[in-house]
Amino acid sequence: MKVKVDERGYYGSFGGAYIPEMLYPNVEELRKNYEQITTDLDFRKQFESLLKDFVGRPTPLYFAERLSHQYGAKIYLKREDLCHTGAHKVNNTIGQILLAQRLGKKKIIAETGAGQHGVATATVCALMGIECIVYMGAIDMQRQKPNVERMRILGAEVRPAESGSKTLKDATNEAMRHWINNPKDTHYIIGSVVGPHPYPEMVARFQSVISEEIKKQLLEHEGREAPDYIMACVGGGSNAAGAFYHFYDNENVQLIAVEAAGLGNDTGESAATTVLGKPGVLHGSKTLLMQTEDGQVIEPYSISAGLDYPGIGPVHAHLFETGRAQFLSVTDEEAMKAGVEVSRLEGIIPAIETAHAFAALNQMNFNPEDVVVLNLSGRGDKDLETYIKWGKY
Numbered sequence: 001m002k003v004k005v006d007e008r009g010y011y012g013s014f015g016g017a018y019i020p021e022m023l024y025p026n027v028e029e030l031r032k033n034y035e036q037i038t039t040d041l042d043f044r045k046q047f048e049s050l051l052k053d054f055v056g057r058p059t060p061l062y063f064a065e066r067l068s069h070q071y072g073a074k075i076y077l078k079r080e081d082l083c084h085t086g087a088h089k090v091n092n093t094i095g096q097i098l099l100a101q102r103l104g105k106k107k108i109i110a111e112t113g114a115g116q117h118g119v120a121t122a123t124v125c126a127l128m129g130i131e132c133i134v135y136m137g138a139i140d141m142q143r144q145k146p147n148v149e150r151m152r153i154l155g156a157e158v159r160p161a162e163s164g165s166k167t168l169k170d171a172t173n174e175a176m177r178h179w180i181n182n183p184k185d186t187h188y189i190i191g192s193v194v195g196p197h198p199y200p201e202m203v204a205r206f207q208s209v210i211s212e213e214i215k216k217q218l219l220e221h222e223g224r225e226a227p228d229y230i231m232a233c234v235g236g237g238s239n240a241a242g243a244f245y246h247f248y249d250n251e252n253v254q255l256i257a258v259e260a261a262g263l264g265n266d267t268g269e270s271a272a273t274t275v276l277g278k279p280g281v282l283h284g285s286k287t288l289l290m291q292t293e294d295g296q297v298i299e300p301y302s303i304s305a306g307l308d309y310p311g312i313g314p315v316h317a318h319l320f321e322t323g324r325a326q327f328l329s330v331t332d333e334e335a336m337k338a339g340v341e342v343s344r345l346e347g348i349i350p351a352i353e354t355a356h357a358f359a360a361l362n363q364m365n366f367n368p369e370d371v372v373v374l375n376l377s378g379r380g381d382k383d384l385e386t387y388i389k390w391g392k393y
């Protein structure tokens with residue numbers, strides 16, 4: 001099956017650019033230019049050089065011996081937790097800051113929920129000496145103090161969104177408004193494979209370095225480029241899209257996407273979009289999203305801030321609809337247990353987002369010879385508070 005975006009930004013029936021008229025020039029400028037700019041040799045060189053020396057790529061593909069023994073398969077971990085700033089998000093922000101420079105933009109805006117994307121954005125703005133404004137819900141700012149201060153230390157301005165529920169959705173609205181009012185000099189860095197075309201495809205391509213490296217590294221370890229399974233957690237879906245990207249067309253590779261089921265999919269406190277969602281428009285693209293009968297977005301819930309999103313990127317809606325990827329979901333409790341298990345078996349404390357992917361190992365039926373790559377999207381340092389509050393270790 002070909003998983004390819006079409007001219008108008010659709011993956012099958014999902015995607016597109018559903019934006020207000022006033023945003024059209026900004027998005028159109030990107031759409032017209034991103035492909036040429038990001039495939040230019042000079043751009044590729046600079047991107048690869050920063051990924052190598054600033055981010056620390058290639059990240060290792062690590063054979064997890066004790067975990068493999070536990071689950072009866074050969075399990076490899078793609079170590080995105082070892083990226084500078086502690087997760088995969090920086091791969092994308094590096095790509096977008098280089099693009100913004102080439103578009104002649106002088107300022108960067110971003111929105112952030114828990115603050116991870118805000119920190120990754122503030123980091124690359126500091127690196128390039130570009131002014132950075134991050135919109136964040138006022139309530140999220142209280143909940144995520146350390147990340148607010150990280151952004152400030154890096155020189156970014158963090159602007160509270162005081163409207164609505166004062167969380168991610170409101171921060172996104174404020175960032176959009178800012179962009180509409182400052183179309184010429186500002187680039188808006190979106191942090192996952194969401195938003196209007198061309199963002200989902202652009203972000204996926206920046207993150208596709210993950211699967212590019214997996215191919216080479218697996219060849220060294222196993223004498224073949226493709227694993228039997230690739231597993232990744234899905235919030236918006238950028239780490240999963242990056243890990244799947246170069247395997248979409250190889251049907252021998254089973255793609256496993258793991259969503260957050262919060263307190264359980266039948267409790268009203270979940271973020272498992274493929275279980276609970278219906279087609280609709282969210283943040284500028286047609287996708288699956290959690291909504292009421294009359295189309296109001298339902299507030300998602302997950303213990304993990306990075307998975308607490310009411311939709312998924314359009315490519316994932318397509319992978320789900322076509323059956324190319326299998327979607328599983330995992331509760332808070334299952335994820336927390338898996339996070340502690342991996343810490344003890346492998347000496348790696350994973351981000352709670354990633355712990356969801358690990359917990360899904362319990363739902364798999366592997367053969368002993370199966371080669372599994374699990375994308376370890378981030379490290380658990382940022383989640384220490386949550387581990388402590390949960391307390392069962």
Ligand SMILES: *Cc1c(COP(=O)(O)O)cnc(C)c1O
Nearest residue numbers: 192235236237238239306353378
């Ligand atoms: C943000 C984040 C995620 C979720 O975002 P995706 O776009 O779905 O990858 C997953 N893991 C970590 C560590 C994150 O910081």
